[in-house]
Amino acid sequence: MTHIASGPISPAQQAVEEELVTAVVASFSQTNDGRLRLLMQSLTRHLHAFIREVRLTEEEWHAAIEFLTAAGHITDDKRQEFVLLSDVLGVSMQTIAVNNPAYENATEATVFGPFFTENSPKIPLGGDIAHGAVGQPCWVEGYVTDTRGTRIAGARIEVWECDEDGFYDVQYPDGRCAGRAHLYTDSDGAYRFWGLTPVPYPIPSDGPVGKLLDSVGRSPVRASHLHFMVAADGMRTLVTHIFVxxxxQITVGDSVFGVKDSLIKEFEQQQPDTRPPDGRDLGGRPWARVRFDIVLAPVSP
Structure with a gap:
């Protein structure tokens, strides 16, 4: 007999449970798509194993259904509660790890997050992604190369971040587009732009995922970061952040497990009288600068 927290399970009961697992797994055996068949059969085995291991009660099952229903209701074209759930469970990071195996000196990937949007504005090299978002100006620069150090011209760099109040543009009700843009590396593989010095912020905590974190005593706060998505012909598309x-918060813990040591960068604070690289007039404000050289892995290493 198998012993668990609620007591021993009789051989007869184990047989009943095993029979059900076998029947459900077999129900997918005629699936023509081999990959879909593998996914459904493996998912079935793992879900049933979880239910049997913890001896899930009917009340807990109903609570789970209500939780998922609430996540669906709060999700819309600007908020993805299921991505948020995936993030806080570490599923997003595990999927990234599986799909972005370490390759030589390529830049590490991290979570996509729920705040990316399509059709961001294009800016020229040296342009400003803030578009009115409030925060400390930050000069960001670097090169995009392959793992041999060859610089990549024309790489597309998508960047997005929150403002100094910890909100992304899509969290405001006025339809603004701010704190995001895309640009391309020059003929020498270099890029540069003005952004904002990242600040820590809580993930949306007014929905079911926030309630889950509160109930288990976990902080919803993310470490300060700036999002990047970098794409170039023949290269694996990189989704990553840089952290301050x-x-x-890096020591306390990032709520979505996204921090990697290689992605922690020095955001060097500059005095108001320090001349910016492009001579921009910052109105006497202090600013920061950071260098982030990006190394892309090949599509099929």
Whole structure:
């Protein structure tokens, strides 16, 4: 007999449960798509194993259904609660790890997050992604190369971030587009733009995922970061962030497990009288600068 927290399970009961698992797994055996068949049969085995291991009660099953229903209701074209759930469970990071195996010195990938949007504005090299978002100006620059150090011209770089109040543009009700843009590397593989110095912020906590974190005593706060998505012909598309060195939240813990040591960068604070690289007039405000050289892995290493 198998012993669990609720007591021993009789051989007869185990047989009943095993018979059901076998029947459900077999129901997918005629699936023509081999990959779909594998996914459904493996999912069935793991779900049933979880139910049997914890001896899931009917009340807990109903609570889970209500949780998923609430996540569906709060999801819309600007908010993806299921991505948020995937993030806080570490599923997003595990999927990234599986699909972005380490390759030589290529830049590490991290979570996509729920706030990416299509059709961001294009800016020229040295342009400003803020578009009115409030925060400390930050000069971001670097090169995009392959793992041999060859610089990649024309790589598309998509960037997005929150404002100094911790909100992304899509979290505002006025339809603004701010704190996001895309640009392309020059003929030498270089890129540069103005953004905002990242700040920590809580993931949306007014929905079911926020309630889940509260009930288990976990912080909803993300470490300060700036999102990147980088694409070039023949290269694996990279989705990543850079994080602010010295941010206490890195030590406390990022709510979606996205921090990697290689992605922590020095955002060097500059005095108001320090001349920016492009001579921009910052109106006497302090600013920051960071260098992030991006190394792309080949599509089929």
């Amino acid at each position: 060195a010295g941010d206490p």
